[in-house]
Amino acid sequence: ACQHRLWPEIDRISMEQLRYARLGVGEGGWQLFAEDGEMKMYKREEEVNGMVVDPLKACHMVRGVTGHEMCHYFFSPDVRMDWETTVEQMTVIETIAEDTLVFLQVHKRIWPASQRDSLFWSHMRQVPDHNDRDGHDIWIVCNHSTENPDFPSNNGKFVRVTLTVCLVCQTFIDPPKDGAQIVRDNITCKITYCSVVNPGGWAPASVLRAVYKREYPKFLKRFTAYVIDQCKEKPIMF
């Protein structure tokens, strides 16, 4: 992977997104727009050329899974269609490394806008976390739009969205008493999910904001429930 032409960009954007995810929501005009238990969703209202591109930041605490497990299932193409209900087709068009893939996805049409597709590299990485006392690493998956001459955007069929997404997960362990073995009940995963999606072509602001408000909470709730369900009978992947 390190000699691939995209590697410098992949490395830079992944680390930029890690820093961005770890910034609090206290400053920068974030407004809380959805809450569900431990999940809090914030957005900023932004437009580019009259198109809504509202950045989103979701913070969540999930008990019983590790950050490695969360990122593993988010990254894996094999299970993508099990939890990603807003995607009609998903293809891995390039394998840059075992932790770095290029996806082409056709998204379900959102009436009255035209149907979208997305083409992005996806990179998963473990990052040592220096200021974490119990020394548990951070796992991140970063998805960022890219181009590929074999799959030109706006090929007449779909409008190509551009996106940058990151899922940053940190595992916290509440060690059991008397040195007993760690079980899932002793584990909590702190999740920060950030996304900026440019719709790629005009779509009514009211439609987009309504879709974002409906789809993002559903998406994150469904994904985290999926991972909890997949992991509960399996040995812990730290």
Ligand SMILES: CCCCCc1ccc(-c2ccc(S(=O)(=O)CCO)cc2)cc1[C@H]1C[C@H]1c1ccccn1
């Ligand atoms: C007129 C609609 C314009 C934009 C539609 C659109 C496309 C892709 C995406 C998107 C692309 C990737 C990701 S991911 O986290 O990398 C996982 C892999 O699939 C997530 C969401 C979002 C939206 C925006 C609707 C919004 C929306 C939000 C959550 C689910 C579905 N739709």
